[in-house]
Amino acid sequence: MLISVLVTFLVVILVLYLINLLPLDGRAKQIARVVVIILGVISLLKYIAVI
Structure with missing residues (x-):
């Protein structure tokens, strides 16, 4: 589990x-960052089994 969390974070x-x-312009980068996060x-x- 710890390795999976680490890989996901990386x-x-x-x-x-x-x-x-x-x-890209600033707005598109901001939207992309929010989606990725x-x-x-x-x-x-x-991975933590909360969902």
Whole structure:
């Protein structure tokens, strides 16, 4: 379980970094960041067995 949580956390960080590199306007980057963070939190809650 700990490895799954760590991998999920690293994937979320990597995707946020890659979103930062995209040539998008600020609003689109903000929406993409929020979506990635929400998906990351949901997947972490699944690993912890809350959902």
